[in-house]
Each structure stands twice: as structure tokens, then as C-alpha cells.
Amino acid sequence: MSEPIIHAQGLARRYGRGDQAVQALRGIDLTVSPGEVFGFLGPNGAGKTTSIRMLTGQLSPTSGSARVAGCDVVRDRRELHRRIGVVFDTPNLYDQLSGRQNLAFFADLYRAARSRIAPLLERVGLTGAADRKFKTYSKGMKQRLILARALLPEPQVLFLDEPTSGLDPASAKSVRALIQDVRDLGTTVFLTTHLMELADHVCDRLAILHDGRVVAEDTVRGLKRQGVAPQLVVRRRDVAEPEVLILSAEGTPERMAELLRGGDVEEIATKEPTLEDVFLRLTGSSLR
């Protein structure tokens, strides 16, 4: 197995002191392999943004350590910033500058060739709007330009903090496609989200974060299978409520045969557990 590109051990962060202290992250361990799309799924306040800020060197951990792309996130900040791209949860570019000027400014800071700007604008579908001021962009366009900025240094790891939050379905779909595009080029993607659809569609592996702790970590499929078995939903004529049978439960084949013999079965469907179900089972609370 190749060397992990993200490796965190006991990463913890406390805000404030004394009685006012809030433990945002309670010691998480993480390992992400190169080329993976790794998701941090959790509700608001679970510690997702704190994690991403520590892994990108913006925030020092109160304890624990992390290495990203071969760099210690505290000691090698500058080298780390050469090797990663970050998409923030807010459209943080300069309103007064055009899309192209914004990218040119950041390209210069990353020491990336300016010749990368035009292909990136093309890739995020903003060539036509490149010379318009950033403040005139729609939310979806802003998010795509921020993604283009994060790709300027050709990062080894791309961090995305709630990349589709607040976007309309079409824009969210377009951002999802871009993330998959980035993954296909071999870039590791680390994203945080509270949206199951995004996690379900793009992540190879997920960690569920709750109250500053990782409560589960697996592939999306593996997580869905953790303790929540697939179910059969049987709808019968003249019966309002469908009957739900756990596929692997004892007695299910007999009950199924009985129902079929009754001759009033209208519909039989399988129900895969959703990440929401998994989250609910693991934490006792909803993602939303």
C-alpha cells in the first residue's frame, strides 16, 4: 500500500479557555491514500471546518499532529501551501476584480504559470465571463471560479469545505462533476459536507463526524452496511401501510412466501439504507 497522503493522529482543537472552552475536535485519527476522494460527513458544528482548517495549516491543533502531502501542517506550512488547493465555504475572491484578474493574482502568489488560467477557466465553464467583475457572478459561478483558483497550483490534495452548500441543483451537479474530474486526474480530494447526496455521489471513503469525534469510517457502501441491513418493502392492496422486512432477518423468507400466497401483493421493492439512516443509527441525531 502506498504512503498515506493525509495522516492525522489524535488531532484535537479547543477554542477559548477555562469555563468558556469549547472542545471542537476531540482527537481524530485519519488516513487518506493518494488519489482517494475522502469525505467528512457531519452536521453543522460537528468539527468539519475545524478539521479542514487544521489540515490546511490555517489553525494550530491544541494536541495531536498531522502530515499532508509529506508536510507537517504546523512546521512546514509554506511547503504545504505549495502542495494543496483549498476551496472555502464562502466565495472569497475580490469583488472588484474580474474572474481572470482574480486568478492572475493567485497564480502569481502560487508562482503558477499564467498560461494555466485560460484552460482552467475553460474547464470550469467561465471563459465567457472571465472579464466580468467577480461581484456580478452567480453563486454557482463563484463556486466554480473558487475551484479553479484551488487548482492553480496543480495541488496534490484538494480540500473542499462544503463545496455545494447553498447551490442550486444544476450548479451543485456541475461542481460534483468537476470534483470527479479532478479525482480522475489523480488528485486526492478531501471534502467536508453535511449533504448526503454529495458524499454518496463522489466519495470513495467517508468518515462520519459527530461532536468532534469520528464515529465511523469506511467506504460509502461499507458504511451503509454497518448494522443497517437492506430491507424489503411490500405493498398490499387495501393495506395502507407497507410492510417492511429485513432481508437477512430470521423468518423473512417464510413471511414473504406467506404474503405472496395471499395474492394481494401489489409491489415489492428493496430499500438500501441511506447515509442518513447510518448517521441516525450511529449518532441518534439527524444530519440536517
Added chain:
Amino acid sequence: MSSNKTPATPTRPPPGKKGGPLGNLWVLLRKELNVGLRSVSLYLLVGVPLLVSLVMRAILSGEGHKPPKVAIVGQDKPALARIVKEFDRAGRSPMRLVDVKNEPEGRRLLAKGKLQGLLVLAPGFDAQLAAGGQPSATLYFDETGGVSAFSLRTVVRELLRIQAHQKEPARLQVRGIRGITPWQAMLPGWVVMVLLSAITMMPSSITAERQAKTLQAVLVTPIRLWEFVVGKGLYGVAIGTVGGIVVLAANGSLQGNLPLVLVFLLLGAAVATLIGLLIGLLVESPQGASGVATALYIPLLWGAFFSDLSGAVGMASRATPSYYVAQGLNRALYSGASFGGEWRGLAVLVGLCAVLLMAAMWGVRRAEERV
């Protein structure tokens, strides 16, 4: 899962092209100029002091100055009027005399704005004055007329003194030993005012970056903290220095040891800019930052104008960086001071810049952590 894919290799800068920290400073300065030069407030901050300096220069040099119109009532012989006319002939008229028949007419003209002052002398005024007495007189002015009663009183009192002695005690002229005008001597203080504009300009620039979170975006690039502070600060330094040069040039005072003048301008602008940056980094709300900047701006100005006062105000004024900038500029402009002769002021300002730079770097890291 695709863990066997090869990560992309990061782009490295082309050798020799924008490779050093100077490259980042230029990148940040260019962006600041690109954003800042579109802001009206920048032109107001530099333009207003420039305009006011030109107006002040005109006022203090007497250009366009109209002496107030004054009428005198109750004179037996026109002794006072004769003195005014003598001043008038010498081209130094302190007032213009207007004839009125009596006090009611004078008060009516005063109320209509046709006069700025009405001097009513008691009966036997001239005789009493000549005999060494102290006759009474009343100087009326229109409270809504816009002419200061204090300056009018000073002029009239001076004229009465002259009348009492029948001649001007001395022809006093005020001149600098280096042949500069009193206004030129005040100009370094005015320049400090322009330099200090960075204290009010920089906090809003930083708080805007913090609110829009562009500060975060810049700080996840491979930029060093000092590059960020200096690059961002160069904008304030450039604006302040150019503003200072323009004010000096517009008032005909760009003279003396010009390299030293430039160094004092740069150091003054740097101190003000770094203080402004620090305010923006430490105070989170734009309103709070603006309030702190205004509260600091005024006492810092003292150093430029009140340093020769005695007591606490004088001491506090001499403890400000603006005192060293104003004094240094004054000597560099008008007495051709050398770098060696100004080492003390230069050392204080350079030391202060270094301390403020370190504090600002700490402030940037603090602001980054507190997003």
C-alpha cells in the same frame, strides 16, 4: 477506490521569474492598487488635505484676504480714521472704513451685512485718550456675519494703542531665519496629516479582507507572513509618500536634502500604515476598527503641531512618532540636515517600524486563527 493513481506534480516557478519575496510584494502591491485606486475614499483622504493646504497657504500669505468693513461713530476728530488710512497707503490695511451718520445707521448696516464691525466711541474719547485717560468704546459685531469678533477686537485694540501713542510702536515683521514663510514652517505638520491618513485607510482594507475571507484565501498560498504584511502595507506607504510629496510640491516646499525628506516620508507612512494594519487585524468589526483609528489619529497629530508646548500635552506630543517625522522633515527641508545628524529620529522610526511589523505578523496569524 483508486489509491494507485499518481498525484499531480505541483508547478514550480520558472527560474528567475518572480522567484524571490520581492515578487510577492509586487504581486500584493499591484492587487492593492488595482482594488484601492477604484475607491473614492482614497482620493478624499489624500485630496482633501492637499486642497486645504493650498487654501491655508493662500489665507496665511494674505492672498485674496479682504479686510473687514468697519464704521466709527463718536469721534470728535477723525484721529483713528487717519491711522487706518495711513496703513491703507502702506498696503497693510487692517480694515476698510465706511462712513455712517450715527450709531442707529451703523447698527442697521451691520445687521444687513454691509458692515462687519461698528466701533462706538464715548463722548470726548480722543481728548481723554490724548490726556492719558482710559475712555470707553464699544465694538459691535454681527453674530451671524461670519467674522470673528476676536480677530476684529485684536485689530481695533492695536489701532487704539497706536492712536494713544500717536504712532506705531514698532514695525514688526515675522520672518524665518532661513527665509521661509510661517506657512512653510507649518507644512511638515500638514504632511504628517497626509501620512497619518493610512491609519484610517488600512483598517478598512483589512477588515474588508477579513469579512470577505479573502485574507484566508491569500494565507493558504505559499506566502510568508512578513511578505503579506509588507506587501499589503506597501500600498499605504506608497499612497502616503506620494501624497506627502504632492503636498510639498504644490506648496513650493520640495527642497533641502531630498533623499532625507523621502526617507522621513517613507518612515512616517510606514509607521502609520503598520498601525492601521494592526488595528484592522486586532479589531474585528469595521466600525470598531474605524473608531480606534480615529481615536489614535488625533493624539498622533499632536506630535506634528503641539510638540513645543510645555506640560503634559507637550510631553505626550514629543512621545509620538509624528513628532520625529515632522521634526525630521522640517530640518531636511529647510536646513539641509544630513542623515548622520538625524540619526536619532531615524533610529526611533526604524525601530518602531520593526516592532510594528512583528506585531502585525503576529496579528495576521491571530486573525487567521480567529476566522
